[in-house]
Amino acid sequence: MRVLVCTVRHHPEDARVLHRQIRAMLDAGHSVTYAAPFRAWHVTPWRQLTPVDVPRAGGRGALSVLRAVRRALAEHVPYCDVLLLHDPELTVALPRAARRKAVVVDVHEAPAGFGLPGAMSRYVRARAGRRHRLVLASPEYRAEFGDGHPVVPDVPEVSAVPPAEPDDRRVVHVGRLSAAGGALEVIEMAGRLADKGVAVELIGGADPRVRPALRAAQRSGALRWYGFVPYDRAMRIAEGAMAGLALPPGSGHAPQGVPVKVMDYMAHGIPVVASAVPAVAELVGDERCGLVVPPGDVEAALAAVLRLRDEKGLRARLGRRAYETARERFDGAAEGDRFVRMLEEAAGVREPARA
Structure with a gap:
């Protein structure tokens, strides 16, 4: 499966986006193109990814950010099986080619912070909930989007090796x-x-x-x-x-x-x-x-x-x-696998053999 992941609001090394979800996709054998504000945050992308630099929300006007994202998506959407957006507001930047693709929106942030006026942001997020598959990070988001969306919580992977004893300093x-x-x-x-x-x-x-x-x-x-x-x-x-x-x-x-x-x-x-x-x-x-x-x-x-x-x-x-x-x-690996299976189902592809 070829996944195109996009965020402009989150840090490119966000724990949920990169260390949990993208890591789970790579471990499952899928290829990932990752559009994120690498330059704005001075981040070097992982070598396993195909990186695409986009502006950071808040660093420029919201409309110019959306236009830049639309150009990036128009270039890369034709080559993906599923498009994963981490900002519901980006659904208004979808190019025509995205109509033929599975689009999944992962919600793990409150409305404030993207740069759109409050009423417009609420409208765009509600529209995303009606038109696209949503995955929620917490049951709290059901108050905004309703009960019909799956929740994939952020839980850590816990090492089998016990950690060091706490210090007193x-x-x-x-x-x-x-x-x-x-x-x-x-x-x-x-x-x-x-x-x-x-x-x-x-x-x-x-x-x-x-x-x-x-x-x-x-x-x-x-x-x-x-x-x-x-x-x-x-x-x-x-x-x-x-x-x-x-x-x-x-x-x-x-x-x-x-x-x-x-x-x-x-x-x-x-x-x-x-x-x-x-x-x-x-x-x-x-x-x-x-x-x-x-x-x-x-x-x-x-x-x-x-x-x-x-x-x-x-x-x-x-x-x-x-x-x-x-x-x-807590079983972060199991939640990561469950999330990947949701993407595979959305894309209609057979899962690769897992190691």
């Missing part, structure tokens, strides 16, 4: 940094933890609203901010930390599902310190895979981290149980 936050995701609370914690000899490492891109506070905290030595780091390297940096943070500040911002970062922490044996939203509390428990705290309560989160620092037996037990639970409950 570092706390990590992996993933996009935003006010809605608790970044401002994490920054506040970092300053206070630095005074107690605990390093805070933030691994991920940041929304414009929180960047000034991040830069100020980094200049003061309160934290280390890596910026965006590809998934595999990000988790190598994080492994061995005494706590992984997931602290959305309140019920108005709290996700209904389990944040991907929580599952990633568990898969790497990192005790979780998380806001006690229902899905996370059910998975992590209190003193099972980590410690849960009231949403927005910086004092409670700080106390949880210091407790993990001071109680070696507790953090070792939580890290071990987090990894064991991840081994029992």
Whole structure:
């Protein structure tokens, strides 16, 4: 099967796009042409891919981005069996040749951020849901698109080799940094933890609203901010930390599902310190895979981290149980295979023999 993958909104090394889905396609023996903003992000594509450079959403006007994507798709769509779009807004840029192809739209981002006016963005996304096959990253998107679309969640592959035991020196936050995701609370914690000899490492891109506070905290030595780091390297940096943070500040911002970062922490044996939203509390428990705290309560989160620092037996037990639970409950390889089978079905092709 020949797959043409396109995104302008996501980083070319996005964990779901590249490290989970494209990796699964390549492992299944399929060929992949990948259209993404490589130059805008200064990324060298994997050599197994046929890369196509397109503009980044937000870097230019939305209409000029859509025109550039339309030209790229018009050139490459005739040679693919299925077109996989990671931005529903790109469905308005489909060339005439796409009418004869299977088009699948993978939804894993809220409407804001593409650059289209709000009403137009909502219309385009609703239109994509009516006209094309959708795959949703979370049941939360059913509120926007309805119940008739399959969900392929982001879950990690969990190594059979147990990870290193948590240390007593570092706390990590992996993933996009935003006010809605608790970044401002994490920054506040970092300053206070630095005074107690605990390093805070933030691994991920940041929304414009929180960047000034991040830069100020980094200049003061309160934290280390890596910026965006590809998934595999990000988790190598994080492994061995005494706590992984997931602290959305309140019920108005709290996700209904389990944040991907929580599952990633568990898969790497990192005790979780998380806001006690229902899905996370059910998975992590209190003193099972980590410690849960009231949403927005910086004092409670700080106390949880210091407790993990001071109680070696507790953090070792939580890290071990987090990894064991991840081994029992998460199967990223199986979800990747299921996604590839959906593409094969959409394209109407026979699957190649898998190794």
